[in-house]
Amino acid sequence: xxxxxxxxxxxxxxxxxxxxxxxxxxxxxxxxxxxxxxxxxxxxxxxxxxxxxxxxxxxxxxxxxxxxxxxxxxxxxxxxxxxxxxxxxxxxxxxxxxxxxxxxxxxxxxxxxxxxxxxxxxxxxxxxxxxxxxxxxxxxxxxxxxxxxxxxxxxxxxxxxxxxxxxxxxxxxxxxxxxxxxxxxxxxxxxxxxxxxxxxxxxxxxxxxxxxxxxxxxxxxxxxxxxxxxxxxxxxxxxxxxxxxxxxxxxxxxxxxxxxxxxxxxxxxxxxxxxxxxxxxxxxxxxxxxxxxxxxxxxxxxxxxxxxxxxxxxxxxxxxxxxxxxxxxxxxxxxxxxxxxxxxxxxxxxxxxxxxxxxxxxxxxxxxxxxxxxxxxxxxxxxxxxxxxxxxxxxxxxxxxxxxxxxxxxxxxxxxxxxxxxxxxxxxxxxxxxxxxxxxxxxxxxxxxxxxxxxxxxxxxxxxxxxxxxxxxxxxxxxxxxxxxxxxxxxxxxxxxxxxxxxxxxxxxxxxxxxxxxxxxxxxxxxxxxxxxxxxxxxxxxxxxxxxxxxxxxxxxxxxxxxxxxxxxxxxxxxxxxxxxxxxxxxxxxxxxxxxxxxxxxxxxxxxxxxxxxxxxxxxxxxxxxxxxxxxxxxxxxxxxxxxxxxxxxxxxxxxxxxxxxxxxxxxxxxxxxxxxxxxxxxxxxxxxxxxxxxxxxxxxxxxxxxxxxxxxxxxxxxxxxxxxxxxxxxxxxxxxxxxxxxxxxxxxxxxxxxxxxxxxxxxxxxxxxxxxxxxxxxxxxxxxxxxxxxxxxxxxxxxxxxxxxx
Numbered sequence: 001x002x003x004x005x006x007x008x009x010x011x012x013x014x015x016x017x018x019x020x021x022x023x024x025x026x027x028x029x030x031x032x033x034x035x036x037x038x039x040x041x042x043x044x045x046x047x048x049x050x051x052x053x054x055x056x057x058x059x060x061x062x063x064x065x066x067x068x069x070x071x072x073x074x075x076x077x078x079x080x081x082x083x084x085x086x087x088x089x090x091x092x093x094x095x096x097x098x099x100x101x102x103x104x105x106x107x108x109x110x111x112x113x114x115x116x117x118x119x120x121x122x123x124x125x126x127x128x129x130x131x132x133x134x135x136x137x138x139x140x141x142x143x144x145x146x147x148x149x150x151x152x153x154x155x156x157x158x159x160x161x162x163x164x165x166x167x168x169x170x171x172x173x174x175x176x177x178x179x180x181x182x183x184x185x186x187x188x189x190x191x192x193x194x195x196x197x198x199x200x201x202x203x204x205x206x207x208x209x210x211x212x213x214x215x216x217x218x219x220x221x222x223x224x225x226x227x228x229x230x231x232x233x234x235x236x237x238x239x240x241x242x243x244x245x246x247x248x249x250x251x252x253x254x255x256x257x258x259x260x261x262x263x264x265x266x267x268x269x270x271x272x273x274x275x276x277x278x279x280x281x282x283x284x285x286x287x288x289x290x291x292x293x294x295x296x297x298x299x300x301x302x303x304x305x306x307x308x309x310x311x312x313x314x315x316x317x318x319x320x321x322x323x324x325x326x327x328x329x330x331x332x333x334x335x336x337x338x339x340x341x342x343x344x345x346x347x348x349x350x351x352x353x354x355x356x357x358x359x360x361x362x363x364x365x366x367x368x369x370x371x372x373x374x375x376x377x378x379x380x381x382x383x384x385x386x387x388x389x390x391x392x393x394x395x396x397x398x399x400x401x402x403x404x405x406x407x408x409x410x411x412x413x414x415x416x417x418x419x420x421x422x423x424x425x426x427x428x429x430x431x432x433x434x435x436x437x438x439x440x441x442x443x444x445x446x447x448x449x450x451x452x453x454x455x456x457x458x459x460x461x462x463x464x465x466x467x468x469x470x471x472x473x474x475x476x477x478x479x480x481x482x483x484x485x486x487x488x489x490x491x492x493x494x495x496x497x498x499x500x501x502x503x504x505x506x507x508x509x510x511x512x513x514x515x516x517x518x519x520x521x522x523x524x525x526x527x528x529x530x531x532x533x534x535x536x537x538x539x540x541x542x543x544x545x546x547x548x549x550x551x552x553x554x555x556x557x558x559x560x561x562x563x564x565x566x567x568x569x570x571x572x573x574x575x576x577x578x579x580x581x582x583x584x585x586x587x588x589x590x591x592x593x594x595x596x597x598x599x600x601x602x603x604x605x606x607x608x609x610x611x612x613x614x615x616x617x618x619x620x621x622x623x624x625x626x627x628x629x630x631x632x633x634x635x636x637x638x639x640x641x642x643x644x645x646x647x648x649x650x651x652x653x654x655x656x657x658x659x660x661x662x663x664x665x666x667x668x669x670x671x672x673x674x675x676x677x678x679x680x681x682x683x684x685x686x687x688x689x690x691x692x693x694x695x696x697x698x699x700x701x702x703x704x705x706x707x708x709x710x711x712x713x714x715x716x717x718x719x720x721x722x723x724x725x726x727x728x729x730x731x732x733x734x735x736x737x738x739x740x741x742x743x744x745x746x747x748x749x750x751x752x753x754x755x756x757x758x759x760x761x762x763x764x765x766x767x768x769x770x771x772x773x774x775x776x777x778x779x780x781x782x783x784x785x786x787x788x789x790x791x792x793x794x795x796x797x798x799x800x801x802x803x804x805x806x807x
Contacts, residue, residue: 016284017287017289021039022258065089075108095112113350117346140169143195197225226240239364244350245281288338291333300319323342327340365378411634419461429656430652450519457641468541485577488605490515498597498601502588533566582609585605615633
């Protein structure tokens with residue numbers, strides 16, 4: 001009998017046959033006491049051209065059994081030739097599924113599972129570990145192409161999706177291998193399955209390591225083609241499936257012992273090219289071929305009257321049926337008990353081999369009957385100790401703003417505290433100066449409600465921090481829609497009330513509580529939409545793809561269509577409120593000359609519209625990273641809130657504080673202070689009122705954002721003193737205050753600094769201390785009359801006080 005392939009890289013298989021035959025020849029009970037099996041090696045050096053004539057020579061020489069060939073492509077040729085001479089073949093390394101087609105290869109059987117069994121096991125193994133998204137690489141030759149074809153048939157049965165399929169040429173170079181690595185990265189695959197041989201695999205791994213896809217978070221596994229790989233630290237973490245070649249038991253133990261003791265002394269042709277101290281895996285499988293062949297011969301000889309001569313002469317070959325004559329499922333071989341199916345294929349268990357950190361190759365688990373039994377821990381690429389997820393698990397890599405060590409997260413915290421502290425300071429100031437005309441003009445309690453909306457919205461900055469939770473997702477869905485609706489609802493009603501006062505003087509003016517209730521009503525529709533949204537499919541934490549390879553945490557409903565509908569409804573509603581404010585702001589465009597509060601409101605509305613449109617257009621654009629979008633949202637929210645807070649409330653408080661300071665300084669430095677400013681002021685008011693001079697109508701306008709409407713300038717009959725006073729008429733309360741004469745006044749008995757500048761025939765600019773006013777008179781006579789009144793006071797000193805102060 002001959003072993004066909006004798007190339008040096010098949011020394012393992014050659015030794016398996018020769019050592020096992022030598023060992024069994026010692027067993028006199030096998031076949032016949034006087035029979036000796038004599039193996040002969042015919043070396044074709046892996047050449048198909050040499051194989052064909054050698055196979056014919058063997059057939060003509062009357063050989064009765066062939067062990068081989070080592071490669072599937074060679075076994076196919078051998079079987080096609082030798083089947084014509086009824087010569088059986090057994091191989092322990094040819095795995096091509098084609099050889100299992102009994103109609104084409106009736107004389108062939110094998111002791112190693114075919115590639116279909118290996119690829120089926122691979123599909124089962126991947127599904128068992130929860131890996132359903134993978135990348136595949138296969139070599140472009142019979143083994144690789146056959147294996148990938150078989151695997152893809154099974155993959156669909158186990159719900160496995162191939163994200164990337166790469167074909168590698170034999171003798172692949174570094175550039176081609178790098179392209180394969182880049183394709184894996186582009187496909188975002190984490191589990192890479194290889195069907196091919198070690199030479200190409202080693203080049204690919206080198207480039208994959210450089211590209212970053214052979215490392216922590218990845219898992220590379222192949223089939224038995226990688227058995228030829230020489231383990232090194234460069235391949236630490238590589239795993240491959242291999243048929244479980246060594247059975248635990250006395251047969252395998254005895255074979256190992258005999259191998260070590262007799263490998264060099266049994267006429268072993270592989271001894272000169274092998275330095276291994278025990279049989280390799282393919283040596284085990286080929287030794288099992290020897291077991292089955294000799295068991296078959298023994299049964300055949302016994303069935304023919306123990307006539308060994310007939311067997312040796314080939315006279316019994318016609319009685320050999322493959323695989324029936326060589327199927328002994330209850331007999332222990334070196335690789336365990338072997339059960340052959342009708343095609344001569346073996347079904348068996350698999351070992352999962354793994355290259356450890358120290359480059360040792362160990363069996364980490366066993367695959368049997370659809371389940372994995374772990375023996376020791378895997379070593380994963382990059383030294384990771386955890387089992388990677390298939391593809392990329394967004395939950396493990398998704399970005400989010402952190403509260404420490406994250407500049408953007410720290411910025412969110414800083415902006416929150418700046419905004420919250422400013423809100424609180426502004427609110428305290430409004431309370432302290434609630435009786436000042438500048439504060440009362442904007443309606444104190446309506447201002448409280450609007451500031452509360454701003455204060456609550458600051459907390460939306462905090463919802464951007466850390467991984468979202470169900471609670472933060474719910475809060476985030478509530479805050480901005482409702483506070484926006486209430487705030488700008490109040491602003492609309494407030495501006496409409498101003499519009500009514502100055503365009504329809506006899507119309508009924510909305511009272512404070514009616515304004516606040518109206519603002520709350522504006523917040524009811526979004527509250528209903530949000531309640532329905534949360535009841536049906538509340539937003540929950542989700543890791544989403546921001547762009548290719550970039551993931552971030554956000555809040556999202558399970559149903560994207562429902563979320564789109566709800567977000568659209570809320571956006572449209574808020575847009576309607578904003579449009580209403582724009583309309584009323586346009587209607588009140590001429591009022592700021594009479595009442596500056598409309599200027600503040602209009603500026604806030606225009607600013608909100610521009611910034612909102614700008615921010616939304618940027619946030620909806622593709623290609624922006626998570627952090628850039630987060631920064632834009634954060635800055636837009638802060639800017640809008642801070643601008644509204646400062647322009648509508650905080651600056652008024654600052655003006656009141658400055659006026660207080662100036663009043664205190666002026667009073668303390670005056671050399672001629674007024675002993676009873678309240679009584680003096682009242683007497684002036686009464687005296688002038690009787691003479692009709694207290695109500696001299698002029699347009700007195702203080703340059704700046706917060707001048708008030710309809711001020712009047714009061715003076716006495718003689719230039720005893722003159723007072724600049726502002727009286728407002730906005731709400732019922734302010735109108736009553738105006739009638740009482742309450743207001744902010746500058747009195748001129750002792751000018752500290754007073755200048756008059758003629759702007760035009762009717763307009764004068766008056767400089768009082770650090771303040772200034774522009775006065776437009778109705779006619780030139782009034783202007784000249786007032787010039788005469790003011791002339792004695794030019795460059796004099798005054799003390800600033802308040803009418804009604806000290807009561």
